[in-house]
Amino acid sequence: MRKYGLLASLLFIVSLLGSACVRKVTIPEALPVYPAMSTEELVGRVNSMGAVETFAGQTVFHVRNYFTGSGTKATEYPEADGQIRLKRPGNVRMQIKMPVVGSKVADMVSDGEQFRIAIYFPDDKRRFIRGSNLKSLEQMDAAELQETKDPRLKEAGGLVNIRPQHFLDAFFIKPLSVADSVTVFREESRQIEPDTRAGKSGRRVEKLYYVLYVVESSGDVYGALRRKFWFDRTQPGTPLVRQQTFENNNGKIASDISYSEWFTVPEANRSWPRRIEIDRRADGYRFSLSLERDSVEFNTELPGTAFVLENTDNLEEINLDAPRKASPAPNNARKRK
Numbered sequence: 057m058r059k060y061g062l063l064a065s066l067l068f069i070v071s072l073l074g075s076a077c078v079r080k081v082t083i084p085e086a087l088p089v090y091p092a093m094s095t096e097e098l099v100g101r102v103n104s105m106g107a108v109e110t111f112a113g114q115t116v117f118h119v120r121n122y123f124t125g126s127g128t129k130a131t132e133y134p135e136a137d138g139q140i141r142l143k144r145p146g147n148v149r150m151q152i153k154m155p156v157v158g159s160k161v162a163d164m165v166s167d168g169e170q171f172r173i174a175i176y177f178p179d180d181k182r183r184f185i186r187g188s189n190l191k192s193l194e195q196m197d198a199a200e201l202q203e204t205k206d207p208r209l210k211e212a213g214g215l216v217n218i219r220p221q222h223f224l225d226a227f228f229i230k231p232l233s234v235a236d237s238v239t240v241f242r243e244e245s246r247q248i249e250p251d252t253r254a255g256k257s258g259r260r261v262e263k264l265y266y267v268l269y270v271v272e273s274s275g276d277v278y279g280a281l282r283r284k285f286w287f288d289r290t291q292p293g294t295p296l297v298r299q300q301t302f303e304n305n306n307g308k309i310a311s312d313i314s315y316s317e318w319f320t321v322p323e324a325n326r327s328w329p330r331r332i333e334i335d336r337r338a339d340g341y342r343f344s345l346s347l348e349r350d351s352v353e354f355n356t357e358l359p360g361t362a363f364v365l366e367n368t369d370n371l372e373e374i375n376l377d378a379p380r381k382a383s384p385a386p387n388n389a390r391k392r393k
Contacts, residue, residue, distance in 0.1 A: 110354065147363045160174075
C-alpha cells in the first residue's frame with residue numbers, strides 16, 4: 057500500500073507542476089552509435105598499427121608555437137609542403153619546403169641517438185643544429201625560456217622542445233600488452249561537442265566514446281596512468297581518434313594526439329589517418345600533418361641514405377652537446393674588476 061501511496065503523491069506533484077510555467081529547452085542531439093566492440097577488439101585495433109615497420113608519405117605541415125605569442129595569442133606559421141619518413145626503432149626524416157616555389161625551409165634527421173636539423177628559412181635564421189637525443193636540452197617551459205640568456209633558444213620558443221620521439225610515438229603506437237605491471241581497462245564516455253556536420257554550424261551534439269586506460273604499477277598500491285585511447289562510436293568502424301600520453305607518476309599530460317579522416321591504402325590493405333595532430337601544450341608547440349593519400353607507403357625498403365644529413369651548404373653550426381658559453385658581464389660589472 058505504501059508503494060501506491062507514493063505513486064499517488066508523485067502524480068499529484070506532477071499535476072501541480074503541469075499547471076505552472078513549464079517550457080521546453082533545446083538539448084544537444086545524441087548521435088547514433090555503431091555496434092558495440094569488446095575491449096579485446098579495441099586493444100587489437102591499437103596493436104595493428106604496431107605492424108608498421110616503415111612509413112613514408114608526402115604531407116602538408118602546420119606548426120603553432122605557443123611560447124612566442126603573447127597572452128591568448130600563439131604564433132602560427134604558414135603551411136609548408138614536405139615529406140616524412142620513419143623507420144623503427146628510431147629513424148626519422150622530415151623535409152619541409154615552401155609551397156609552389158619548392159624552396160627548402162628545413163630538414164631534420166634522427167637515428168634515435170643523434171639528431172641534425174638544417175634550417176634554411178628565413179635567411180637570418182640559417183643554422184645547422186646537431187646534438188644527442190640522450191643528452192639534449194631538457195624540455196623548457198615558458199618561464200624558463202623567458203629567463204634564458206641564450207637568444208637562440210628564446211627565438212625558437214616551443215620549437216626548442218621538438219623531439220623526434222614525439223613523431224614516432226604518434227605514428228608507431230607502442231603495442232598494448234597486459235603484464236603483471238600493466239593494466240588495461242575501458243569506460244564509456246559521453247562528450248558534448250560542436251556539431252561538425254554540414255549545415256549544423258553553431259549547434260552541439262552528444263557523442264559516445266570508448267576510452268582505453270593504460271595503467272602501470274611500480275609495485276606500490278598506486279598505479280600511474282600512462283596512456284588513454286579514444287574511439288569514436290558515432291563514426292563507421294569506431295576509429296581511434298585520440299591518444300593521450302602522460303608524464304611519469306604525476307598524471308600531467310605530455311602529448312595529446314588526434315587522428316582523423318581515416319582512409320584505406322589498398323596496396324597495404326591497411327587503414328590510416330590522413331590528418332595527425334601532435335599537441336604538446338606544456339612544451340609550447342603543436343605540429344599538424346595532412347597526408348597526401350596516394351603517397352602513403354608502408355613497410356617499403358628505405359635506404360640508409362634516407363636518414364643521412366650533412367652540412368653541405370656550410371650553414372653556421374650549433375652543437376647543443378657543447379658546453380654553453382657564459383653570458384658576457386654588463387659593462388659596469390667589467391669596470392669594477
